[in-house]
Amino acid sequence: MPRDSEEPEHLPGAVGGATRVGGTVRRPTGPWTPAVHELLTYLRESGLRGIPELHGLDEEGREILEYVEGRGVPVDQEIVLDNVLVEAVTWLRDFHDLVDGFRPAGTRVWRAAGEVELGADEIICHHDPGAYNWIIQSGHFVAMIDWDMAGPGQPIDDLAFLAWTAIPLYREIPIDDVARRLDLLVEAYGEWGPMTVLDAVVRRMSTATDRIEAGQARGDEGFLNLAKVGEPQRTRDRLAAFRERVPEIEAAL
Numbered sequence: 001m002p003r004d005s006e007e008p009e010h011l012p013g014a015v016g017g018a019t020r021v022g023g024t025v026r027r028p029t030g031p032w033t034p035a036v037h038e039l040l041t042y043l044r045e046s047g048l049r050g051i052p053e054l055h056g057l058d059e060e061g062r063e064i065l066e067y068v069e070g071r072g073v074p075v076d077q078e079i080v081l082d083n084v085l086v087e088a089v090t091w092l093r094d095f096h097d098l099v100d101g102f103r104p105a106g107t108r109v110w111r112a113a114g115e116v117e118l119g120a121d122e123i124i125c126h127h128d129p130g131a132y133n134w135i136i137q138s139g140h141f142v143a144m145i146d147w148d149m150a151g152p153g154q155p156i157d158d159l160a161f162l163a164w165t166a167i168p169l170y171r172e173i174p175i176d177d178v179a180r181r182l183d184l185l186v187e188a189y190g191e192w193g194p195m196t197v198l199d200a201v202v203r204r205m206s207t208a209t210d211r212i213e214a215g216q217a218r219g220d221e222g223f224l225n226l227a228k229v230g231e232p233q234r235t236r237d238r239l240a241a242f243r244e245r246v247p248e249i250e251a252a253l
Contacts, residue, residue: 008020009021017221020067024066026064027062027148028063031109034108034109035110035150036147039102039124043102047098050142051147052145065145068143071137072133072134073131073132073136075130076171079173080166081139083139085184085185086185087140088129091141092159093190100123110151111151111220112211112214112215116151121154122152122154123153124150124152125151125158126144126149127149127150127158129162130164130165130166133146155191156192156196156197156204157207159191159192161208163201164204164205170235170242183253205235205239211223212226
C-alpha cells in the first residue's frame with residue numbers, strides 16, 4: 001500500500017475522476033460500488049487477466065485499485081495497431097466467457113441500470129470497453145480499466161462499443177481500413193458477422209446517449225462531467241454521420 005507521504009497525481013479521463021497514489025488508483029464510490037467489487041473479485045478468482053486488483057476502500061471512502069503500468073490510448077489522436085485490436089477483442093471474449101458464470105442471486109445496484117436482477121439471457125458487461133480504457137505495454141494490450149459502468153447486458157453490446165472506438169467507427173477513416181479491421185474484430189471474437197456488429201453499433205451507441213442523458217438528469221457527477229466534452233450530443237452527431245457511411249462500409253465487406 002502507498003505511504004501517506006506519496007504525492008497524489010490526478011489521472012485524466014476517468015468519468016468519475018481518479019487519483020494515483022503510489023502503486024494504487026483511488027476512485028470515488030457510489031451505490032454501484034459493492035456490485036462492481038463483487039464482480040472484480042469473481043473475475044480475479046476465476047483467473048481473468050488484465051484487470052486491476054482491488055484493495056478495498058481508503059480512509060476517505062474511495063475505492064483502492066492497483067495502478068496498472070503502461071499507457072492509455074488517446075483515441076482522437078491514435079488508431080491502435082491491428083495486433084492490439086485483436087488482443088483486446090480476444091480479451092473481451094475471455095471476459096465474456098468467464099463472466100457468464102457470475103450469476104448473483106437477487107438484485108444488485110449498477111450505475112446505469114439501477115437496482116435490477118440479472119436476466120436469464122444477460123451477462124454482466126463492462127459497458128465501457130472503449131480503447132480509452134485500455135492499457136498498452138510495449139505495443140500490446142495488457143489491461144481493461146474503469147469498471148464503474150459494468151452492469152447487465154448482451155455480449156454484443158460490449159463488442160459494438162469496442163468497435164465504435166477502436167476500429168474506429170465513430171470517426172471517418174478509409175473504408176478499406178474499416179472493412180479490414182472489422183473482419184479482424186469479428187474473427188477474433190468468433191461469434192457474429194460484420195453486418196451484425198454494424199447493426200449492433202447503432203443500437204448500442206443510441207443506448208449510450210440515452211444513458212448519459214438520464215445520468216445527467218439525475219445528477220450523477222460522472223455523467224455531468226461528460227457534458228464538458230459535449231455529450232451526449234457529440235455522440236449523437238457522430239452516430240448520424242456513421243449511419244451515412246454504413247452503406248459504403250457494407251459494400252466494402
